[in-house]
Amino acid sequence: MKILKSLMVTAAVSLALMANAAHAENKKIALVVKALGIGFFEAANKGAQEAAKELGDVEVIYTGPTSTTAEGQIEVINSLIAQKVDAIAVSANDTDALVPALKKAMDRGIKVISWDSGVAKDGRMMHLNPSSNPLIGNMIIKLAADNLPEGGDVAVLSASATATNQNTWIAEMKKVQGNYKGINVVATVYGDDLADKSYRETQGLIQSYPNLKAIIAPTSVGIVAAAQAVTDAGKIGQINVTGLGLPSEMAGHVKSGASKSFAIWNPIDLGYSATMIAYDLIGGAEAKPGAELKMGRMGAVKLDDNNEGAMADPFVYDAKNVEEFAKIF
């Protein structure tokens, strides 16, 4: 199996090499994903190809293992080193396991960055987060406020009371609450990422707060259940459900009007930005705390003390674009 897999990878890479021979001056950037055949990463590749087209002298090698294992990624990385690519941009299956292989790549002069899912500091030059906690916190309340020009009561439906990322986003949201006049956060309830409990908690919110205007659910199970509960209560138009979700899961609820808009990172922009940053590094830019790396149409990313940067606000999906993205992820 392993031999077969490495044979296949070698074959793929040599094919890519042959195709390359014609443009020997092209810079080769490898986009390594967690596994091939996942909609989210296919979309990231779309963005990477877009960046390559824009840059002109770049060829993107889209690759990854067939299943989401660190071992598979290490094999892929080793073969990329053998191919002498100029840069590797990886979404890692394991924070630490890839470090030795990626260190070897950097020793050979290959620029290494991680994106989406990071690698430990030693194994990469920088990490590109799809978004940052403050940006997400701001976005979820902005989504509610944008549809409430007069202000009003909003409530939060979270996953579990102990979920770190949820609590961080909600805390960040409360920090910027003052920027949105008239928006009054009345409660935070927990659906434990269970459809039935989230549904019931939403019913509880509708009962307890008759003036409720929006429910913010920064969790994919919660946002779907809340939208269904609002629909069943006949409150479409009165209560807007928003938060973080996937377009394929939310398309129906956007169409019904239960959710006017919601957000999640855009994988196309993510692949695009990762490619742009890798190109910038190949061109001599240095990844160090405080540095700003160029991301083409996405602007620039500023690195923090940990050499990490955040791409942008989560991308907003609404009736205009949700159908299109629902086909992708």
Added chain:
Amino acid sequence: MMAKFLKNRELLLVGAIGVLLALITWRFPPFVAPANLARVYNDTSILIILALGQMAVILTRCIDLSMAANLALSGMVAAMLNAASPGLPIPLVILAAVALGTVLGMINGALVWKLDIPPIVVTLGTLTIYRGLIFLLSDGKWINAHQMSDAFKALPRDALLGFPVLSWLSLVMIALVFLLMSRTALGRAFYAVGGNPHAAVYTGIDVGRTRFSAYCLSGALAGLSGYLWVSRYAVAYVDIAAGFELDIIAACVIGGISIAGGIGTVAGAVLGALFLGVIKNALPVINISPFAQMAISGTVIIIAVAVNARAERRKGRVILRKAEAV
């Protein structure tokens, strides 16, 4: 007086639910509005249907831990059928879900009957297998609201004489299971097998076959609930109803159905489920912290088990007098 009251499990539960409602009303008066109580009943309907099946299994001294996984698998298949061919009549989809649920129940029953493996081991195993099958079938993907047809989603919601079909369905199931338990040989066999399996054999009851039938019933009801669940919440994924098997068993235990088998009534199972349903629906509106919510649910279950244990001990030591009384 008190002892007599404590012995009548159903009255005790009605009293407990009454006290509970009074306490909730004190904190949040709109909760006891008739419309809201109807909503709470509707929300508890699926749990009631499942508790009826679990009751039959527990009566025969067995247990079905795979009910929630069975529900999830049947529900996923129903949703996938609907997504693949939206034109398929809904009764057929429901029939498919019930049939699949029954088959899954038969697997449990056959393993318990023919291979004589302890029920808790069998159903713990099938729980994992059924959940795994969902993953294999669906590839981990969700079936979402917009992939389901409107008819598929409408059935549990449509109102009939002012109540949702979901509520009516649970009432029909209660009536059917009540008739099964009180008017058929099979119903009496459930009690006989759980009460004293050895004696049951001498009265000509096939213990294994009776247990098999109980598993078929719980499987069929889980299959039906599978359709109801995915259509009501309008989403199907691997983890739906995760951990719900504990709620089902808790409803039975609170309802006075003895884990040791042979003791329990349909009314007990229904009231036990309603008791849990009231708590689950009330906690979100009376501002109790999510951590306290878990502790409260747990406490209620332990109290119920303690009351059960007391009641059964007394019964266990005076078999003869009880027999005379009957």
